[in-house]
Amino acid sequence: MIANRRALHKRPEEGWTEFETTWFVTKRLRELGLQVLLGTKVINPEAVMGRDPKLVEAAIERALAAGVPQRFIDETEGYTGCVAVLETGRPGPVTAIRCDMDCVLVTESDSPDHPPARDGFASERPGFMHACGHDAHTAVGLEVARWALEHKDELTGTVKFLFQPAEEGVRGGAAMTASGVVDDVDWLLGAHVGTHCRLGEVGLCHGGFLASTKLDLHFRGRPSHAGSDPEKGRSALMAACAAAMMMQGIPRSGEGMTRVAIGRLNAGEGRNVTPVHADMQLEVRGETPAVNEYMVKSVERIVEGVQACYEVEAKLERAGEATTLPVCEDLIDIVREVAQKVPGVKRVLDVSKPSGSEDCTMLMHRVIEKGGRAAYVLYGANQNGHHRADFDIQDEESLPVGFGLFCGFIERMNGVKAG
Ligand SMILES: [Zn+2]
Incomplete structure (x- = not known):
């Protein structure tokens, strides 16, 4: 052994x-x-x-x-x-x-x-x-x-x-x-x-274990010259940053303990290009399955909103569950x-x-x-x-x-x- x-x-x-x-x-x-x-x-x-x-x-x-x-x-x-x-x-x-x-x-x-x-x-x-x-x-x-x-x-x-x-x-x-x-x-x-x-x-x-959902989030924007026509681009990076900040602001739940963690964010192509891609790994947890689901739903709502605000495409995938x-x-x-x-x-x-x-x-x-x-x-x-x-x-x-x-x-x- x-x-x-x-x-x-x-x-x-x-x-x-x-x-x-x-x-x-x-x-x-x-x-x-x-x-x-x-x-x-x-x-x-x-x-x-x-x-x-x-x-x-x-x-x-x-x-x-x-x-x-x-x-x-x-x-x-x-x-x-x-x-x-x-x-x-x-x-x-x-x-x-x-x-x-x-x-x-x-x-x-x-x-x-x-x-x-x-x-x-x-x-x-x-x-x-x-x-x-x-x-x-x-x-x-x-x-x-x-x-x-x-x-x-x-x-x-x-x-x-x-x-x-x-x-x-x-x-x-x-x-x-x-x-x-x-x-x-x-x-x-x-x-x-x-x-x-x-x-x-x-x-x-x-x-003693928290219910948890692991999520992968991908944003796709539109490239443009950051100096000559920034207004033509749609920044996946900014969308991801906004989403990350909003997720940290999801209200706590009175029904039980919650967690949210954005563990990884990769975005952008280069200094002077409007960022086309942003890939995020995050997770939420809850003291009960219902509280965890509340966190998942809140994340989904934020992604919807950010997608509209920044005119980017978003894809949210479940990458793990307990x-x-x-x-x-x-x-x-x-x-x-x-x-x-x-x-x-x-x-x-x-x-x-x-x-x-x-x-x-x-x-x-x-x-x-x-x-x-x-x-x-x-x-x-x-x-x-x-x-x-x-x-x-x-x-x-x-x-x-x-x-x-x-x-x-x-x-x-x-x-x-x-x-
Ligand atoms: Zn282990």
């Missing part, structure tokens, strides 16, 4: 480009003898958001150069992620565990104080880093699959292992959900390393009992501090909608902050806790005795 995590750490891949990672996982799962679903069996292309075909194409070239077989690339149909299914052949529930696999756009620290650099497993890809611990999630998921297969005779029902792509930017969760792969799931457990928990702590999540954390207290109680028995766990905490967003919520909502139950847990690590160049976890101590949690959960739900 540790070796796998470190191998994955060296080869980080951003969302929708995880071809080396998906191959790494699929190869091992198949060697174990598990059935592995790929491509449109686990990703519904119609629900895919924030996937750039040019990046995907380049990623496939890179993966092929790194030794990933062409026949495997063909099997993916261009969509990363996979799901392994373990059928025990005995009647019982369908239990699923979910792991994400993508990296963050950060260049990893090369300081000798940074353990991956010191011990020779730092990212080989400048600009890309497993700075959120999804390498750990993938390695844990693989080891749990190996364990489950080894203990197949002591299990009932079906166990599914979801390896979800593109969690960063909350893009992959909706697409995996829409494939229907969790429609038959009775119990779903998702987990994250680090965040609010220190090493030795496990956190049971009772809420919702709030659904809470099944009955299942949380079960996970608490499981967690208390995992070696290395010193404290089990209840976590409900609102923070980032997580698209496991999409899978969880679907499971619950279909009559199942879902929970989300944290297993701790001492880290300097996620998405930082010096992010690191104590894999030798932390990963066994994640492993113990998932195995304990599967044993509890699908163990022969439980049946």
Whole structure:
């Protein structure tokens, strides 16, 4: 598990480009003898958001150069992620565990104080880093699959292992959900390393994620000579600036917390040309799905208005989506009992501090909608902050806790005795 995590750490891949990672996982799962679903069996292309075909194409070239077989690339149909299914052949529930696999756009620290650099497993890809611990999630998921297969005779029902792509930017969760792969799931457990928990702590999540929508906004103006006939141009840059300022001014909501962030704006061609293009990446969040939707609607209204004022064309696209954390207290109680028995766990905490967003919520909502139950847990690590160049976890101590949690959960739900 540790070796796998470190191998994955060296080869980080951003969302929708995880071809080396998906191959790494699929190869091992198949060697174990598990059935592995790929491509449109686990990703519904119609629900895919924030996937750039040019990046995907380049990623496939890179993966092929790194030794990933062409026949495997063909099997993916261009969509990363996979799901392994373990059928025990005995009647019982369908239990699923979910792991994400993508990296963050950060260049990893090369300081000798940074353990991956010191011990020779730092990212080989400048600009890309497993700075959120999804390498750990993938390695844990693989080891749990190996364990489950080894203990197949002591299990009932079906166990599914979801390896979800593109969690960063909350893009992959909706697409995996829409494939229907969790429609038959009775119990779903998702987990994250680090965040609010220190090493030795496990956190049971009772809420705490914000609903969020990621948006890409493109303005198209009309060029003109900025000196001789500025009145003939229509500035995409000015439209984008006006939109950005107005978005920051969307009134807060009395119904719950809101967020708006304009993270990136590229505009213009040159000093003396009326800017023809402006491309913006932004996101909104809300304490409830309704509050988040209020923010989306406000952005849409501003874009309409700016379009008219500046006589430019605007295109607004949803690039990612996550919702709030659904809470099944009955299942949380079960996970608490499981967690208390995992070696290395010193404290089990209840976590409900609102923070980032997580698209496991999409899978969880679907499971619950279909009559199942879902929970989300944290297993701790001492880290300097996620998405930082010096992010690191104590894999030798932390990963066994994640492993113990998932195995304990599967044993509890699908163990022969439980049946
Ligand atoms: Zn993460």
